Amino acid sequence: MNNRSRTWDVAVIGGGAAGLSAAVTLARSRRSVIVIDAGRPRNAPAAGVHNYLTRDGISATELTAVGRDELSSYGGTVISGSAVAAQRTETGFTVDLADGQKVRARKLLVATGLTDTLPDITGLRERWGRDVLHCPYCHGWEVRDQAIGVLGIGPGVVHQALMFRQLSDDVTLFLHTAPEPTEEQWEVLAARGISVIDGQVTDVLVDDDRMTGVRLGSGDTLACQALVVAPLFSAHSEVLESLGLHPTEQRVGEALLGSVFAADSSGATQVPGVWVAGNVTDMYAGVINSAAAGFTAAAAINASLLDEDVRRVVAERRTAPTAPDVFSAAAEAEVCERVLGARRHGFSTESKV
Numbered sequence: 001m002n003n004r005s006r007t008w009d010v011a012v013i014g015g016g017a018a019g020l021s022a023a024v025t026l027a028r029s030r031r032s033v034i035v036i037d038a039g040r041p042r043n044a045p046a047a048g049v050h051n052y053l054t055r056d057g058i059s060a061t062e063l064t065a066v067g068r069d070e071l072s073s074y075g076g077t078v079i080s081g082s083a084v085a086a087q088r089t090e091t092g093f094t095v096d097l098a099d100g101q102k103v104r105a106r107k108l109l110v111a112t113g114l115t116d117t118l119p120d121i122t123g124l125r126e127r128w129g130r131d132v133l134h135c136p137y138c139h140g141w142e143v144r145d146q147a148i149g150v151l152g153i154g155p156g157v158v159h160q161a162l163m164f165r166q167l168s169d170d171v172t173l174f175l176h177t178a179p180e181p182t183e184e185q186w187e188v189l190a191a192r193g194i195s196v197i198d199g200q201v202t203d204v205l206v207d208d209d210r211m212t213g214v215r216l217g218s219g220d221t222l223a224c225q226a227l228v229v230a231p232l233f234s235a236h237s238e239v240l241e242s243l244g245l246h247p248t249e250q251r252v253g254e255a256l257l258g259s260v261f262a263a264d265s266s267g268a269t270q271v272p273g274v275w276v277a278g279n280v281t282d283m284y285a286g287v288i289n290s291a292a293a294g295f296t297a298a299a300a301i302n303a304s305l306l307d308e309d310v311r312r313v314v315a316e317r318r319t320a321p322t323a324p325d326v327f328s329a330a331a332e333a334e335v336c337e338r339v340l341g342a343r344r345h346g347f348s349t350e351s352k353v
Contacts, residue, residue, distance in 0.1 A: 007092065007105060009105065009305055011033075011107075013237075013239055014038075019037070023071050025302075028074050030075075034103060038082045043287070046139065081099055091106060107304065109275045110261075112235075113279040116233065119153060121201055124227070131211040143225065147223055147226075149174055149224035150164060150173045151230075161173045162194070171192075176201050211225055233250075233257065235258070235260045235283070240280075245261055247259035260279075
């Protein structure tokens with residue numbers, strides 16, 4: 001049976017840590033599962049995945065390859081493609097792919113992640129995931145004891161500078177477009193020995209494929225080996241939006257941090273039969289968090305399928321024709337009547353000559 005004609009128990013859209021974790025969990029429960037993956041992992045620029053127990057430093061590509069192999073060993077399927085829409089059907093959902101393929105499934109899990117929108121600074125995007133980074137837990141150890149710059153964008157920039165101060169004695173906060181620190185924040189920055197530079201950063205400077213510093217709008221340059229940036233985290237899913245769901249903005253005061261699709265603790269959305277997992281619903285989830293969320297969603301999806309399966313077989317049993325009890329007294333009497341007639345039980349009522 002090919003992908004076009006069969007109905008899978010679950011279609012997982014997105015083949016990263018969340019999607020593959022969910023798919024493996026479902027396949028181990030003997031659910032038929034297909035993963036639709038566009039092959040554009042958000043963390044592809046990074047040299048490795050960190051804080052993932054037993055897999056520290058593994059590349060995103062290798063982690064995905066191992067996950068696909070595990071899924072295949074349990075009978076799961078991965079196809080390459082971009083899901084662009086979904087519609088509800090009598091048996092679940094139909095997912096439309098950009099190349100015209102259609103995938104039918106009883107339940108959907110969307111784990112498409114999010115997009116990092118970076119500030120418009122010359123040379124910055126090219127260094128993203130290398131020496132331009134945002135998470136102290138994901139990449140902080142790799143820039144320890146270096147000259148670290150922190151680009152001021154939102155209200156959390158002072159906290160961000162303090163986090164990286166744990167990793168290096170040489171931290172500089174570039175205020176850029178961030179609000180002026182409060183008196184209390186100025187005192188904390190001074191106490192921790194964090195330098196503060198006013199003015200906007202216009203360029204990231206690179207020499208021999210290594211970051212060497214930044215240039216300000218004034219023309220001044222300052223040396224640093226890594227730059228910390230807080231991107232705008234934007235969850236986007238054509239499939240979820242085609243089903244009537246829309247991302248919710250996440251703000252601190254007036255500052256926009258990003259957007260995600262809302263869900264309950266299991267990943268269930270407001271559309272019955274549709275779950276989400278990973279960064280598409282949790283902008284701060286690390287790779288290990290996303291994998292755990294995939295497991296949680298898979299367990300909830302399996303429970304929902306199990307409930308449907310049980311209700312179906314019970315209904316079928318109730319409506320099925322009742323087979324006669326071949327060992328009942330009535331059945332035995334009927335057989336005797338047909339076979340022996342008046343001679344049943346060894347007696348005959350016929351006259352003897």
